[in-house]
Amino acid sequence: MAKLGRFLRGTRALFRKEQTELELDDELRDYLSRSVEEKVEAGKTHEQALREARLEIGNLDVIKEEVRDQGWESIAESLWRDLRFGVRMLVRNPGFTAVVVLTLALGIGANSAIFSAANAVLLRSYPFQQADRLLFLRQVTASNPGMLISIPNFMDYRRQQTSFQQLTLWRSGSVNLTGGDYPERVVGSFVSDNFFDVLGVKATLGRTFVSGEDQPGAGAVAIVGYRAWVSRFGKDSKLLGRRLTLNNESYTVVGILPVEFSGGWLANSDVYLPAQHSPAYTLDRKDPAMFMLGRLKDGVSRQQAFADLTLIEKRLATDYPDVMTGMHLELTSVPEMEKSESASTPLLIVLAAVMILLLIACLNVATLLLARGSARQQELSVRAALGASRTSLIRQLLIESLLISLSGGMLGLLLAAWLVWSFSDYSTIYDIPHRAALDWKALFFTLSVSVLTGVIAGILPAIRLSKMNPATNFTGSSRIAGHQGHRLRSSFVIAQLALAIVLLVSASMLVKSFWALLAVNAGFTGEKVLSMEYRLPRNKYKSGTEQWNFHRTMVARVGQVPGVVSAAIVQALPLSGNWGELVFTLPGRNVANNGGEQSASLVNLITPDYFNTIGSPILRGRSFSDQDGPDAARVIIVTRSFASKYWPEQNPIGQEIEFTDRGPGIDPANAATHRAAVVGVAADVKQVNLRDADRPLVYFPYSQMPAIFGTLIARAAGDPSALTDSIRHAVWSVDKDQPVWRIRIVAEVFDQQVAPDRLMMSLVCSFGVLAMALGMIGAYGLLSNSVNERRKEIGVRMALGASPKSVLRWLIRQAVRLTVVGIAIGLLGALIATRFMTSFLYGVAPADGFSLILGSVLMSVTALVACYFPARRASRLDPMVTLRCE
């Protein structure tokens, strides 16, 4: 109660300041007149009494000031006064203010922008409960970090396991949606009936799947995702119960998913269909068909679950030794699975870089505050002499630096908004489910960073500047800051230079790595080649013959489109993210010699004109031709690295490999084994990743290896994108219901591969350049300040006969000391810091000598440039003028 009363009185005093002041005046006047009266009564004259009374009472203003200092309202008031004073100081020095505010705006803005990106990737939430209890059960072999599991295996695990509430299946794939203006491809998910129960998601309209709907022969039902419901079906609630033609079959829509269920791996599909409709669905135990996932029972740990599953695994291994040898399960939670390494590592690197930049900005501002402080020393001395306590000086200086940092933060927010907006396209590079945006988290982050920055940049200068003895400073000497102040500033500048070197070295290594990537020969040229993907519905193109007929007719029609030089189909376009593997044996060689495992290599399907269409040469032998039909002898083409790995000493042409048919719709018991002979050797291509070493790859002709998925490529005489429509219509002339998608120029896949590197390189480079500029400003400020402070000394020296040269030497010595120490610390820091980048670098050693030297040289040049102007000024000082000036 007492506190409340005090607060109320204080508030009243704040608002009725006039009144309170008047009362105090009255009271003091009353006091004075009583004092006078008493002295008059004691026999003094009125004048004498008045004089004595005035002497006794002292300075009225001091009393008033002390009275005011008693309440908390006085603190608020003096804060307000400091604030106004701070604003006045900043406005009066617009040049200084602009520099420090802009410096911090850059640092803070860059941080907020990167934070928003990191926020979208690293700190995202999941559209279902307890995502970390939701585990993927991945079936892994030594050579294959596989993700998928066969459906018979899944059923055994589901029956026998005890640690999960339920296990469920999921696999996504493209689905053809027809019946509209033109055929479309939508993203589909094929799931078990309990999928939504496991995730804990309820339909917003209608229902999710019910038990038994994932059995063969159950009714064809579909659930539509919220995004697709809005964008494709206009949020029409009558969609429930309507029939959609998906992959040529008719499905009844039974449910719409809620808006929250979108984004990320499991939740990004347009339609959800029962598992048995998946083209990959097969009951072959050898064929990993789908993802298995499950939610842990409450209280069951991951280790317990793993032990439980290992037991089942052993049983399976005894029952099916041929399938299960070398296989084991691994558990990965959904967040771990979705947190793609490819996105988080570069983000963390960039985050670290941008924080270093902010630290440099802080140091820079601190140096500038210190430098300006020594110019303000006289003002501060006067304040101290007039009775300002040290705390109140520190408070005033801190308020000034907070003002600077908060203005910087506000400006930085604008910068961040612009950065986020202009870089938002990059979210597609990293497949970021949620686009980066400046949300309240980012606002809060910016505010905290601003306050922290203000305190960090302001606290040391404030403590340093407030520490002084007013008496000795009144003389107005120019060396007030003293040696200590100078040393503090020197160490700030050294720290700036060192941090800048860390950034410069990192940037240089990233540039080198990027150049190395650009220099990689991917094995094809795609500037003139248009590509588009398609997937034939298996229920419409049931047999291999039907599938091959579509491919053959379609590619022939596209080849006739005016402007098309040549056309081909490839199953997995290099660097597109698609690729496949083939397990094979070499006839006459012992499998055991091969480490007990069959050989495996990348595999691709192509049509005859593939190599000249994509611009990749045949090195030996020939390409496929129309003679290599479905019934002709089986042929393959291998890449150079395949040939040199398996037939190092022999002519690869005519050699054979042996393999077994696998896949949906093939009964494993009667699966045929084939041999195919090499007819040509092709150049190596980067199929999966630009950074990979050349991996062996074997090509099969589409004619002998039917498939439903293909990437149509067409080399154009002129602008390839101009052919988009005519090529699409050529496809639709074969099947009007066949959608095509991912229409792009092949060279773009290359750009997309290096896009993360390009982005990171340009970010860290711009941070490095900014850091260098800030370091230069810092060093310049320090040196020019030390020239100013020692003007008198320089004048005396020169008057005594020192040459301008010796003055220059003195300055350069100073600059060299800063640089050498800065570089030494910086190189050490760079060696440690770049260690964390190695996973992202290509073709660059962790301690890259070139980059280390480049960073040092750049920084030395920077320091020299910073040294130039103060040096020139110092050497041009007229001794007479400087001596008179004091």
Add this chain to the structure above:
Amino acid sequence: MGEKPSLLVQGTLDMLILKTVALEPMHGYGIGLRLEQISGGVFQVNAGSLFPAFRRLEGSGWIKAEWRATENNRRAKYYALTDQGRRKLKSETREWETQTTAIARILAATPGEV
């Protein structure tokens, strides 16, 4: 600054003011005068110490102020003790007595007693 109030033990001024206004409500000058008189001229408290103390005590709710007409029709600000102030004075006095007794005992100690 260090002349007269140096006689006053730090922190005792508040207690003395409370005691003075406990006798009867009084204006600022009167309080100073009373302190001087009662102490037999030992304590001379100037305005620079008094007025901040008034504001402090008022802020803590131990005294309350009131403008009153005085003899020969002048207005003066009179300070009076509140109930809270009375309790505070009581506890301060008790505390003070304990301390002074203890200090006196220590100062009066002779070697034999220890």
